[in-house]
Amino acid sequence: MGRTVVVLGGGISGLAASYYLSRAPCPPKVVLVEGSERLGGWIRSVRGPDGAIFELGPRGIRPAGALGARTLLLISELGLDSEVLPVRGDHPAAQNRFLYVGGALHALPSGIRGLLRPSPPFSKPLFWAGLRDLTTPRGKDPDETVHSFAQRRLGPEVASLAMDSLCRGVFAGNSRELSIRSCFPSLFQAEQTHRSILLGLLLGAGQGPQLDSALIRQARAERWSQWSLRGGLETLPQALNAHLTSRGVSVLQGQPVCGLSLQAKGRWKVSLEDSSLEADHIISAIPASVLSKLLPAEAAPLAHALSTITAVSVAVVNLQYRGARLPVQVMLGGSWLQTLEARGCVLSQELLQQEAEKAAATQLGLNEPPSHCLVHLHKNSIPQYTLGHWQKLESAAQFLAAQKLPLTLAGASYEGVAVNDCIESGRQAAARVLGTEPNS
Numbered sequence: 110m111g112r113t114v115v116v117l118g119g120g121i122s123g124l125a126a127s128y129y130l131s132r133a134p135c136p137p138k139v140v141l142v143e144g145s146e147r148l149g150g151w152i153r154s155v156r157g158p159d160g161a162i163f164e165l166g167p168r169g170i171r172p173a174g175a176l177g178a179r180t181l182l183l184i185s186e187l188g189l190d191s192e193v194l195p196v197r198g199d200h201p202a203a204q205n206r207f208l209y210v211g212g213a214l215h216a217l218p219s220g221i222r223g224l225l226r227p228s229p230p231f232s233k234p235l236f237w238a239g240l241r242d243l244t245t246p247r248g249k250d251p252d253e254t255v256h257s258f259a260q261r262r263l264g265p266e267v268a269s270l271a272m273d274s275l276c277r278g279v280f281a282g283n284s285r286e287l288s289i290r291s292c293f294p295s296l297f298q299a300e301q302t303h304r305s306i307l308l309g310l311l312l313g314a315g316q317g318p319q320l321d322s323a324l325i326r327q328a329r330a331e332r333w334s335q336w337s338l339r340g341g342l343e344t345l346p347q348a349l350n351a352h353l354t355s356r357g358v359s360v361l362q363g364q365p366v367c368g369l370s371l372q373a374k375g376r377w378k379v380s381l382e383d384s385s386l387e388a389d390h391i392i393s394a395i396p397a398s399v400l401s402k403l404l405p406a407e408a409a410p411l412a413h414a415l416s417t418i419t420a421v422s423v424a425v426v427n428l429q430y431r432g433a434r435l436p437v438q439v440m441l442g443g444s445w446l447q448t449l450e451a452r453g454c455v456l457s458q459e460l461l462q463q464e465a466e467k468a469a470a471t472q473l474g475l476n477e478p479p480s481h482c483l484v485h486l487h488k489n490s491i492p493q494y495t496l497g498h499w500q501k502l503e504s505a506a507q508f509l510a511a512q513k514l515p516l517t518l519a520g521a522s523y524e525g526v527a528v529n530d531c532i533e534s535g536r537q538a539a540a541r542v543l544g545t546e547p548n549s
Contacts, residue, residue, distance in 0.1 A: 116139065117142055119141055119147075119150070122150075123395075124349040126539045130358075131356040142366060151165070166487070169337050169342075177328075192340065196335050203334035203335075215229050223235075241264055242262045247304045263306075281440070282444075286493070288499070364381050365381070372387070397415040397492070418492055427439075428479040439468050458484040517538045519535050
């Protein structure tokens with residue numbers, strides 16, 4: 110009788126892990142368990158009254174790099190090529206990036222000319238930041254905050270304006286607390302390997318075999334900056350669910366896990382509210398802090414390490430304005446929400462809508478009230494890779510190896526919060542369970 114693998118969590122990581130398990134030449138029995146009544150995690154698309162798509166989570170996926178290419182390959186395998194809506198490199202949305210600083214929007218410099226002349230909000234040409242990077246010695250610490258790293262290599266303005274904004278946009282976090290090694294591993298590795306961010310990114314590009322498909326070639330030829338799907342990004346988890354069902358995977362929804370216990374011969378018992386499952390192996394794609402509360406007493410050291418991986422809440426507010434072709438998506442979260450909660454404020458939909466409308470008016474000049482608004486609060490949705498995060502992962506991996514626990518970790522809590530990262534996390538988890546090479 111074949112092995113049974115239970116995958117915890119029906120977000121994009123758990124769906125991806127189940128997908129790659131189901132496509133093995135001799136697949137195990139796969140059971141996907143999701144506590145809520147829907148799949149996809151915080152990838153969620155809603156159609157508005159006039160037909161516009163409101164994304165309650167991420168609104169686009171980047172095609173760049175090996176992980177971007179692998180996600181495009183997944184899209185092709187699911188037969189969704191014709192549903193892809195790309196933002197091509199010649200589109201204004203791909204060519205223009207702005208920072209809101211000091212009460213004004215500033216276009217970020219682009220091209221060689223833009224780097225050689227002062228561009229507000231920066232007081233000096235960014236060329237000098239690049240020169241500083243090329244002449245700064247390699248750091249000696251095993252980890253460093255994003256702000257400290259950027260200030261040391263690129264200067265205080267780039268650290269405070271550009272990198273701080275990037276951390277807020279990607280992690281809803283504070284650059285003075287987040288880890289460069291874990292949040293931006295390519296930048297950390299560039300310095301470690303080549304002593305310079307610029308040299309590392311330049312010399313490290315193109316390494317390793319490149320994936321290939323018609324969609325990947327199209328994305329490269331047209332220089333896509335990002336892409337979505339015609340019916341919204343939720344089309345992706347929906348297609349994965351349909352594929353899993355067709356491959357005989359058992360998908361359980363509305364079944365929160367109550368506890369995990371080890372049985373004879375190293376098998377797991379997965380306790381649900383009114384039933385239980387047995388598994389030879391578990392892939393956990395639920396948040397680390399949630400898993401920490403489910404583990405048995407024998408795994409107390411692992412539970413402790415996982416419990417320290419925290420997450421912040423993010424509110425996504427979609428505002429539809431008359432005459433606008435697309436909704437405006439405003440993301441509110443991180444330390445701002447934490448401050449409000451600490452003051453005892455109730456995070457009502459009215460409050461979040463008011464703050465979003467205020468931001469749209471101040472930063473985009475949209476002063477009329479929106480014709481339609483959709484507010485969604487994602488509680489504890491974005492993990493925070495704070496200083497020393499890598500040591501938590503190392504501690505967890507060492508415990509799993511030493512105890513030979515049939516448990517594999519996947520999902521946004523560990524090595525990347527973007528959709529591409531989560532899909533890759535699920536793929537690599539499946540490869541480890543199957544005993545195949547994760548990079549194959």
